[in-house]
Amino acid sequence: MTLIQAQDPASTPEDPETVAANEDVLATPSSRRPERWLRFVIPVVMLLLLLGVWQVYVTMANVPQYILPSPLRIAQALGTDWGILGSALLVTLKITLSALILALIGGVVLAVLMAQSRWIELALYPYAVILQVTPVVAIAPLILIYAPSTQVALLFCAWIVAFFPVLSNTTQGLKSTDHNLLNLFEMYRASRWQTLRYLQMPNALPYFLAGLRIAGGLALIAAVVAEFAAGSAGAGSGLAFRLLEAQFRLNIPRLFAALFLLSMTGVVIFLGTSLISHLLLRKWHESSIRREN
Amino acid sequence: MAGNAHSHGGQTARSLVALRSVSKTFSNGTVALKNMSLDIREGEFVSLLGPSGCGKSTALRIIAGLGEPTSGAIDWPKANYDAAGRAEPEVGFVFQEPTLMPWATVFDNVWLPFRLRGMSRSAARERVMDALAMVGLEKFGNAYPRELSGGMKMRVSIARALVTRPKILLMDEPFAALDEITRFKLNNDLLRLWENFGWTVVFVTHSVIESVYMSSRIVVMAARPGRVIDDIAIDAPFPRSDEFRTSPLYNDYSRTVSQALHSAMGANDHL
Numbered sequence: 345m346t347l348i349q350a351q352d353p354a355s356t357p358e359d360p361e362t363v364a365a366n367e368d369v370l371a372t373p374s375s376r377r378p379e380r381w382l383r384f385v386i387p388v389v390m391l392l393l394l395l396g397v398w399q400v401y402v403t404m405a406n407v408p409q410y411i412l413p414s415p416l417r418i419a420q421a422l423g424t425d426w427g428i429l430g431s432a433l434l435v436t437l438k439i440t441l442s443a444l445i446l447a448l449i450g451g452v453v454l455a456v457l458m459a460q461s462r463w464i465e466l467a468l469y470p471y472a473v474i475l476q477v478t479p480v481v482a483i484a485p486l487i488l489i490y491a492p493s494t495q496v497a498l499l500f501c502a503w504i505v506a507f508f509p510v511l512s513n514t515t516q517g518l519k520s521t522d523h524n525l526l527n528l529f530e531m532y533r534a535s536r537w538q539t540l541r542y543l544q545m546p547n548a549l550p551y552f553l554a555g556l557r558i559a560g561g562l563a564l565i566a567a568v569v570a571e572f573a574a575g576s577a578g579a580g581s582g583l584a585f586r587l588l589e590a591q592f593r594l595n596i597p598r599l600f601a602a603l604f605l606l607s608m609t610g611v612v613i614f615l616g617t618s619l620i621s622h623l624l625l626r627k628w629h630e631s632s633i634r635r636e637n
Numbered sequence: 638m639a640g641n642a643h644s645h646g647g648q649t650a651r652s653l654v655a656l657r658s659v660s661k662t663f664s665n666g667t668v669a670l671k672n673m674s675l676d677i678r679e680g681e682f683v684s685l686l687g688p689s690g691c692g693k694s695t696a697l698r699i700i701a702g703l704g705e706p707t708s709g710a711i712d713w714p715k716a717n718y719d720a721a722g723r724a725e726p727e728v729g730f731v732f733q734e735p736t737l738m739p740w741a742t743v744f745d746n747v748w749l750p751f752r753l754r755g756m757s758r759s760a761a762r763e764r765v766m767d768a769l770a771m772v773g774l775e776k777f778g779n780a781y782p783r784e785l786s787g788g789m790k791m792r793v794s795i796a797r798a799l800v801t802r803p804k805i806l807l808m809d810e811p812f813a814a815l816d817e818i819t820r821f822k823l824n825n826d827l828l829r830l831w832e833n834f835g836w837t838v839v840f841v842t843h844s845v846i847e848s849v850y851m852s853s854r855i856v857v858m859a860a861r862p863g864r865v866i867d868d869i870a871i872d873a874p875f876p877r878s879d880e881f882r883t884s885p886l887y888n889d890y891s892r893t894v895s896q897a898l899h900s901a902m903g904a905n906d907h908l
Binding site: 522524527528529530531532533534542543547627628629 | 698701702703728730732734736738739740741749750752753754781782783
């Protein structure tokens with residue numbers, strides 16, 4: 345323990361850097377406060393401006409609402425048709441989220457299998473690629489025939505599209521583990537499971553999360569596309585069907601309202617996945633470090 | 638010197654590990670090592686010095702158990718490690734890069750060797766904190782590697798290698814990527830630790846300055862094929878300090894080692 349004293353004075357040359365770095369971090373929020381306000385205000389002002397121009401144009405030019413409804417008219421449709429749109433939103437959300445969750449499970453499990461053995465990778469990867477590159481609209485009719493219900497068919501379509509980015513990103517992450525760290529684990533006679541759990545999986549996390557963000561958006565797109573292809577009607581129909589239906593009936597305000605809900609769903613999914621990513625990586629990953637220069 | 642009870646490189650010390658005519662040929666046909674024999678004795682500070690491609694890192698990795706030699710054998714006299722009841726001796730390894738897990742705190746990085754043996758965080762706490770104190774980082778247990786300077790990261794790496802109290806510490810050009818000031822400082826710190834704890838160090842380097850300053854023995858190697866060409870004992874007393882760096886004795890040894898290294902380079906006319 346006497347060594348500590350021997351080391352302390354000499355180790356100071358290294359310390360100021362760290363202290364200075366900490367001060368930078370502490371100084372960041374206060375010096376950025378005005379900028380943060382603007383970051384919130386500018387988009388809102390821009391949005392209000394656009395909506396205002398739209399509203400004024402439609403009113404002044406007397407545009408019929410079956411061509412282009414005003415923002416207020418769309419908001420009104422959102423209110424009056426909420427019974428239909430709300431339940432449709434729920435259906436679409438359910439399919440999107442279940443497809444996303446299944447895609448995460450499937451993608452990660454397959455990626456782990458492939459990282460374990462070159463043979464498994466050679467055997468499985470081509471099929472993952474084929475599933476990915478074949479347009480989902482083209483497979484949907486077949487799936488509709490084989491699936492026990494439309495809901496299952498939609499779920500399957502959305503899954504096919506969403507799982508690939510998770511699979512390919514996670515595989516990449518598992519494989520790009522630092523070679524020296526792998527050697528170190530080997531030297532300490534780590535089991536395959538320990539290497540996976542303590543080294544490869546944490547290493548793959550940023551890659552997986554990037555895949556998750558892509559998959560979240562794709563799951564929604566695929567759920568909508570599949571529903572277009574499936575054309576399911578009735579109580580179990582989602583936003584995509586309501587959107588098509590509104591178009592047939594020339595109920596353009598409702599079409600816009602459905603479109604608005606879909607966009608918002610996509611935005612919420614993006615924000616949600618970005619938040620998860622930020623929370624998991626903020627402590628250590630390069631992508632979440634703020635730099636002053 | 639009280640903490641210096643063990644003998645440094647004395648001929649009487651028993652053999653800790655020996656390479657017996659070890660050769661290593663890579664699958665692309667490169668002969669990384671040819672017929673290398675080396676007896677490392679307990680308590681020695683051995684530097685493997687040579688130009689790039691002389692197989693010094695390969696030799697170190699073979700001692701660490703990473704990759705079998707193509708021919709020859711590594712001999713660990715059983716008496717040295719059988720008491721612990723393990724099949725193979727314990728080694729600590731320090732790479733040229735700090736090689737830390739960026740997602741884990743300094744504490745968790747040093748805990749790793751114990752964690753892989755199934756020892757819980759709390760059970761390992763005392764040993765981990767001891768190792769961090771040895772390298773002067775006891776206050777940085779909760780920091781993440783990216784918050785540390787290059788020299789501090791290397792200290793964490795050394796703490797991780799030492800935490801299991803291995804018989805032998807293998808270092809693969811550990812300070813090559815650091816600036817000279819930090820490097821001299823870590824040279825001194827490593828020497829202090831070695832003088833106090835008396836383990837065995839095998840230190841791979843391409844720096845004459847570094848090897849003469851720290852070693853009790855320098856093994857000079859040549860490239861293409863990688864082989865040992867000289868084995869020089871540095872008979873200067875420990876502890877060594879910055880005074881030794883400017884002493885005539887240091888100069889003499891530097892010259893001797895440089896000449897040996899030069900003939901190692903000269904053996905390859907295409908260099």
